[in-house]
Amino acid sequence: MRKNKLSFKEKAEAAQEECLCFCEEEASREAMFQAPIELPEGFVVDPAEAVASVTWNADSLSCVSERCLIQTGPEPDEVGVQFAVRLQGTVTLLVSVSPVRNQYGQGDGAVSVIHNAEIDQVVCYSDEPEDCPDISDITIENLVVVPPFYGSPLSVTGTIVLVPEPEPVYAFTANPNDQSVSVIDTNTHAVVTTIALPYRPTDIEVTPDKSAVFVLHFNNNVISVIDYDTLTVTASIMLDQPPRSIKCIPNHEFAYVFAGTEIYVIGIDTLAVDRSIPVEGFDVAIDPNGLFAYVLNFGLVQKVDLSTGEVIGTIERELIVLSIETNWPERYAYVLEQEFLFNYLTVIDLNTFTISITQGLEPDDQYEMFTSGSEVYLLENYTGNLYSVSPNGAGVIGNVPQPASSFAFTPNGEFLYATHFLEQNITVYNTDDYSVETIISLGVSPGAIAI
Known part of the structure; x- marks a missing residue:
């Protein structure tokens, strides 16, 4: 990975003027979510056969590129600049579960809820100051319908893939x-x-x-x-x-x-x-x-x-x-x-x-x-x-x-x-x-x- 190398003086001045810190925050390209589903009275879902689906809107997400320092060698003054790519905002999820039936096992409906997943995390580190991901590339994976447990409602869990892993070359x-x-x-x-x-x-x-x-x-x-x-x-x-x-x-x-x-x-x-x-x-x-x-x-x-x-x-x-x-x-x-x-x-x-x-x-x-x-x-x-x-x-x-x-x-x-x-x-x-x-x-x- 390329580094923007600075002299020792430049590093000190940059750290003092811009309050740069080391790139220590762990980067994660994914965010987990759990959306509770409240069923209408008199209706049930069998978790064994239930299927979840999700649509989403990420228009409120924004990208921030934050300069930080990274150690480039064993010596204390061997330091370079990288950019932490941070996504901030909300991903709005429309979570649906089906089939929903009445207490007699009749019907084949669905129930949906809106769930807001708050995002504020570093998704990757880059050498470029404006290297932000394409928000349209977001996908949802690993959907699981979780049955009620000790008073908690039925819920759907999943993974929001904010930035896909690069294909290996x-x-x-x-x-x-x-x-x-x-x-x-x-x-x-x-x-x-x-x-x-x-x-x-x-x-x-x-x-x-x-x-x-x-x-x-x-x-x-x-x-x-x-x-x-x-x-x-x-x-x-x-x-x-x-x-x-x-x-x-x-x-x-x-x-x-x-x-x-x-x-x-x-x-x-x-x-x-x-x-x-x-x-x-x-x-x-x-x-x-x-x-x-x-x-x-x-x-x-x-x-x-x-x-x-x-x-x-x-x-x-x-x-x-x-x-x-x-x-x-x-x-x-x-x-x-x-x-x-x-x-x-x-x-x-x-x-x-x-x-x-x-x-x-x-x-x-x-x-x-x-x-x-x-x-x-x-x-x-x-x-x-x-x-x-x-x-x-x-x-x-x-x-x-x-x-x-x-x-x-x-x-x-x-x-x-x-x-x-x-x-x-x-x-x-x-x-x-x-x-x-x-x-x-x-x-x-x-x-x-x-x-």
């Missing part, structure tokens, strides 16, 4: 030495679980619909499939050759696995090999339309029809082509190239399959290119400069000084996760300024990462 790391996958909740930067695998994982990818995680086992010609919801291994896909890399495209039903001298087209829903396409090369990218593959083979970039396997276009390069990526939905391919000590980024327009631009990069350095979500990035290994890649070329967006095995951005672009194999941890960078947000200790050595 997981990061998955392939841990080859431990034959496992670590799962991290990127909302909290906490390790959720570690999933045991039958073989050493060498690469990993999350399907765009977040239904499954594909884990490649290069040495065993196998792909393990992890269910995204249950976080368990649910299937294995056998291949004839060792899988090197995997690509997925949003809104497409297939995953594309480059293995040996084949591209295996695998159904995401069926978890079966639909077909395989023979290719010759050492790196592959998939067209965002899913119809073509682009294969690097020494000084060549070849366009391959994924239906027939036919090579339908070739771009010859005098430079050494190193790696290739595509981005979605724009139809461009990016090729990292090298000539002696010089580095280049070449952009290919896939609509015409022609070179758009070639950009010179810093010489005497090593670069690696990777995709995260729908974006393509370059990392300059020696300096740690991180580039965003677009059809206009590459531009520096930040600096990541510590070398890492693999990188992935969170879907909202707020954080960059970097795995460190020897240190057995993940560094989480805040993309506002690429400062270190936190370090996640795994206890195992992570390689590839996917979010």
Whole structure:
């Protein structure tokens, strides 16, 4: 979580002028209620069959953002500012119970009461001063009809969900030495679980619909499939050759696995090999339309029809082509190239399959290119400069000084996760300024990462 960091003097002045205190109030996204139901004389409700329903109005609720201090480190002066998001006011509930019958068991009516639930609580803490929830997202859950008890009337209890819990967005790391996958909740930067695998994982990818995680086992010609919801291994896909890399495209039903001298087209829903396409090369990218593959083979970039396997276009390069990526939905391919000590980024327009631009990069350095979500990035290994890649070329967006095995951005672009194999941890960078947000200790050595 990002912190608004202050100097010691600023902290003291802020605390004195605004009476800031530490963010010690417990945040709760829910509020309980109990609404008594007075039945008209001569009518009864059988609690065993009674059903409750509630409608509500939260127009009188308001949101207040209160600044408070939070400890950011072990030293007394390591303090930052956060904002306590407080909801105040009344939620008006119309609570109904049915069936209501007369004393002879006749009828099928209902009885309703209006109940006011008073709200005054911190629902969450935020880094933003105006980060208030949408009141229209309120829901009512866990309705229970409570029978009369020692003179108390019939009542209905329930939970007002003021702010829904954020859906977990997981990061998955392939841990080859431990034959496992670590799962991290990127909302909290906490390790959720570690999933045991039958073989050493060498690469990993999350399907765009977040239904499954594909884990490649290069040495065993196998792909393990992890269910995204249950976080368990649910299937294995056998291949004839060792899988090197995997690509997925949003809104497409297939995953594309480059293995040996084949591209295996695998159904995401069926978890079966639909077909395989023979290719010759050492790196592959998939067209965002899913119809073509682009294969690097020494000084060549070849366009391959994924239906027939036919090579339908070739771009010859005098430079050494190193790696290739595509981005979605724009139809461009990016090729990292090298000539002696010089580095280049070449952009290919896939609509015409022609070179758009070639950009010179810093010489005497090593670069690696990777995709995260729908974006393509370059990392300059020696300096740690991180580039965003677009059809206009590459531009520096930040600096990541510590070398890492693999990188992935969170879907909202707020954080960059970097795995460190020897240190057995993940560094989480805040993309506002690429400062270190936190370090996640795994206890195992992570390689590839996917979010």
